[in-house]
Amino acid sequence: xxxxxxxxxxxxxxxxxxxxxxxxxxxxxxxxxxxxxxxxxxxxxxxxxxxxxxxxxxxxxxxxxxxxxxxxxxxxxxxxxxxxxxxxxxxxxxxxxxxxxxxxxxxxxxxxxxxxxxxxxxxxxxxxxxxxx
Amino acid sequence: xxxxxxxxxxxxxxxxxxxxxxxxxxxxxxxxxxxxxxxxxxxxxxxxxxxxxxxxxxxxxxxxxxxxxxxxxxxxxxxxxxxxxxxxxxxxxxxxxxxxxxxxxxxxxxxxxxxxxxxxxxxx
Numbered sequence: 639x640x641x642x643x644x645x646x647x648x649x650x651x652x653x654x655x656x657x658x659x660x661x662x663x664x665x666x667x668x669x670x671x672x673x674x675x676x677x678x679x680x681x682x683x684x685x686x687x688x689x690x691x692x693x694x695x696x697x698x699x700x701x702x703x704x705x706x707x708x709x710x711x712x713x714x715x716x717x718x719x720x721x722x723x724x725x726x727x728x729x730x731x732x733x734x735x736x737x738x739x740x741x742x743x744x745x746x747x748x749x750x751x752x753x754x755x756x757x758x759x760x761x762x763x764x765x766x767x768x769x770x771x
Numbered sequence: 772x773x774x775x776x777x778x779x780x781x782x783x784x785x786x787x788x789x790x791x792x793x794x795x796x797x798x799x800x801x802x803x804x805x806x807x808x809x810x811x812x813x814x815x816x817x818x819x820x821x822x823x824x825x826x827x828x829x830x831x832x833x834x835x836x837x838x839x840x841x842x843x844x845x846x847x848x849x850x851x852x853x854x855x856x857x858x859x860x861x862x863x864x865x866x867x868x869x870x871x872x873x874x875x876x877x878x879x880x881x882x883x884x885x886x887x888x889x890x891x892x893x894x895x
Contacts, residue, residue, distance in 0.1 A: 650793035652870065658783070658790040659874045663881035665783040671774065672882070743889045745774045749784055750890025756788040757797060757871070758804070764868045765875040765887035 666749070671742045678738035681731045688729040695722040791874070800867040803860040813856040820847045 666672055682688055698719055705711050711719065726732060750761045776784070791797055807813055823844045830836040851857045878886045 648793060649795050649798060650790045652794065652873070655787075655790045655794050655870070655874060656877050658787045659877040660881060662780075662783040662787045663878045663886075665777070665780040666878075666886075667882060669777065669780060675884075741774070742884075745776075746886060746889035747892055748773050748776070749780075750887070752784055753788060753791075753890075757791050757867070758800075759864070759867060759871065761871065761875075762887045762891035764871045766872070767885075767887045767891040 666745075669745060671738070671745045675738040675742040678731070678735040682735040685729070685731040688726075688731045691722070691726040691729055691732070695719075695726045698722050787874075791870070794870060796863070796866040796870040800860075800863040803856075803863040806856050807860045810856045813854050813860075816847070816851055816854060817857055817860075820844075820851050823847055 702715055754761045827836060827840055827844055875887045
């Protein structure tokens with residue numbers, strides 16, 4: 639039954655669809671949001687102070703992992719971890735990086751919504767992304 | 772406020788959508804959806820199955836599941852598996868999802884980010 643129906647429909651081969659996907663990616667790469675995100679990510683990677691702040695926070699978080707999972711930090715540990723987190727996220731390059739990430743996500747969400755609406759499947763969910771990313 | 776899309780991005784998004792819809796996987800999925808919508812018995816069965824699965828998942832999480840409900844779900848699953856309209860719909864959906872994943876891999880590979888993760892509306 640399907641073969642008969644397909645005879646009357648122009649089917650796009652997978653390679654053609656992939657080519658359209660590459661064009662789409664190229665156009666997205668040209669967007670101000672993507673360029674700003676790439677620049678911000680580069681600056682973040684090259685900023686030693688920000689990298690040290692991130693490392694200090696991650697190491698402390700790792701060392702307290704078991705207590706964090708049990709929600710059993712004492713006041714001193716909680717204050718120290720929050721202080722390291724604040725010191726990390728308040729770095730100017732980190733703030734710019736997160737802002738750029740948010741702006742790019744907003745653009746990608748808009749594009750993902752357009753794709754989802756037109757193809758009848760939730761793009762992110764179909765690609766295996768849960769609510770937590 | 773939503774970001775303003777450049778003409779190039781609008782055009783390439785539209786072209787990607789058109790090509791996806793013209794692919795064999797999505798053509799088949801679209802036709803399977805039409806057949807499903809036209810068959811009230813298959814549609815009702817699928818709705819009952821989805822409802823029963825969601826209900827049982829909820830009860831499983833709260834520990835209130837009983838054998839009669841599990842048996843009832845199994846019966847619905849068996850009926851669905853014997854229904855060619857439902858099976859065609861499910862199989863074609865799986866193929867369409869598989870193509871979307873391939874396409875996402877193509878996009879993400881070129882951009883160096885996980886596009887689907889960025890496109891996801893985080894809710895937690």
